Amino acid sequence: MARYTQAKCKLCRREGTKLFLKGDRCYTDKCAYEKRPYPPGHSGRMRHKMSDYAIQLREKQKVRRMYGILEGQFRDYYHRADGMKGVTGHNLLILLERRLDNVIFRLGYANSRDQARQLVRHGIFKMNGRRVNIPSMQVQPEDVIEVREEARKIPVINEAQEVIARRGCPEWLESDGANFKGTVKAMPSRDDIQFPINEQLIVELYSK
Missing domain, CATH: 3.10.290.10 (RNA-binding S4 domain)
Structure with missing residues (x-):
């Protein structure tokens, strides 16, 4: 199964927030995101205006990478959440938490x-x-x-x-x-997930 094999700290920097992918290191001063809180690459420090689609995509990628889910799996979770009673975004996060x-x-x-x-x-x-x-x-x-x-x-x-x-x-x-x-x-309920996630952006992305 395909998995990301490069430096995990780059994922946190790319998404602009800590994803806590390296355990205890993420809670210390050694965290790469603490040292370089900007996207990796030569143009990482440059400011880029993001489209609505790009904002939605980044939110989806942030959640997918945080839980370590492949794209196909993540889409399946969304479709399951969409078929359940209640708020689709909340259902999606609860399925991932479970x-x-x-x-x-x-x-x-x-x-x-x-x-x-x-x-x-x-x-x-x-x-x-x-x-x-x-x-x-x-x-x-x-x-x-x-x-x-x-x-x-x-x-x-x-x-x-x-x-x-x-x-x-x-x-x-x-x-x-x-x-x-x-x-x-x-x-679990939505209130139990304290990580800063705007699940509505993910719903909007997949609803197109």
């Missing part, structure tokens, strides 16, 4: 969504007592996610647990770090 890899990242068992996705694929986690290896699985209220006992000494998982105190766990999730276990208390 991905298993995102939940593991939110619970503090990985330093980034990309790392969480890799750990899931290696079968590190169990959900409701069963081993899972599909990052895109949609979680439901009362689902219990835990690190398999034989994997609890993996350094990256323990490092991530130290970072969660600084990053915080959303209210719709409950983390039991001592037992390497997390519970989905409720469905």
